[in-house]
Amino acid sequence: MIVREYHPFSVVEDPEFKTLVHMLNPSYKLPTRKTVSSSLMQAIYNETVMTVKARLSRAFAVCLTMDGWTSREQENFIGVTAHYIADDNNRMSLESDLLTCVSYAERHTADNITKKLQEVLLHWELTNKVTAVVTDNAANMKAAVRGGQWRHWGCFAHTLNFVAQSGLKEMQTILDKLKGTTARMQLPVTKLINDVPTRWNSTLDMLERILKMKDAVIATVAVVQSSGQAVQQAMEIMKVFRFITNAISGEKYVSASSVIVYVRQLCKHLNAYKVDDLTPSAQRLVLKLLNDLNVRFKDLEKNELIAQATILDPRIKNYEFINKKNYDEALQALYRKVANTVIQNEIAFETSTNEQQNQSSNVQREESTSLLTEGEKFIWDSIDTVALNYTRPK
Secondary structure, eight states, X not given: OTTTSOOOGGGGGOHHHHHHHHHHOTTOOOOOHHHIIIIIHHHXXXXXXXXXXXXXXXXXXXXEEEEEEEOTTSOEEEEEEEEEEEEETXXXXXXXXXXXXXXXXXXXXXXXXXXXXXXXXXXTTOTTTEEEEEEOSOHHHHHHHHHTTOOEEEOHHHHHHXXXXXXXXXXXXXXXXXXXXXXXXTOOOOXXXXXXXXXXXXXXXXHHHHHHTHHHHHHHHHHHHHHHHHHXXXXXXXXXXXXXXXXXXXXXXXXXXXXXXXXXXXXXXXXXXXXXXXXXXXXXXXXXXXHHHHHHTTTGGGOHHHHHHHHHOTTTTTTTOSOHHHHXXXXXXXXXXXXXXXXXXXXXXXXXXXXXXXXXXXXXXXHHHHTOOHHHHHHHXXXXXXXXXHHSOO
């Protein structure tokens, strides 16, 4: 409870919790808060560290994500997470383990961050296993990764956020009107509430609140009415950005191989709009988004890591490459990499194990197919159409 549900150590001294434990097992004596904090937690921590280290030791390669931030109390933190394929009894699974998340008093210079990351890798015995480090696009983070001679990849979601934020500035006048209505009227920031059928006074609360916010609601509705078409168009334009941001933010599946697909789909979505049919603000939004996508991702297909991941993804292969030269170069580099790979250990898998893994993958595939969201269908239906043209040309 303390570790997984973030309960305080004092929970073991709570009278009602003591009563519950006594009812379940009268002979069990709860540990004191001091025992939990000084002994039990440390023992659990040490056990967990050994488990994670053992799992990491069996990993062939590890990708890291790293971020630094400042709390509301102006305290600096840095966090590092390892992502890898774990091999437990010949069963492969994608795992993520938080390696560190600590207060960091040093200045966030590139050299200091490099040294900190080197310390973390040394502690977890991962110095020679790092294939790439993913960070935001801050200059100090990129320089820190280069300083440690690791391969860097800027967080796609972070870059996409920059593109979206830059585009939405073209709608700033309308957004300021919507956001500033309450502030201009010097009203408290609050929300409308609904009544509850079982409590009559909640209806009174609802009426009081809507009368209190009446002027702000009327003013906001007036803004929406005057700019309703632009707002509606902006929502439709930005909807795909939300789909892709949610898709790329997953931790239980590999997403690097989909980056080229996502950028292509965004450009295709934006190019589908007839600019003359849009309101002026929506026109500026579309053009700004397209320009930023082209600027920030112009060399995406030349990125060795992303290009090779895309080729190795059986869903995509070469379908989404715009430049055939980029595809050919990535493919040849992949051939050379495979040719130079030395197989150190050959493990003979039993037929039953293979069948079990195939059954597991089939179940996962069926589950993932049945759980496709509106955004995923929008993205992958287009890919399916392209693939079908390759495999079954008319």
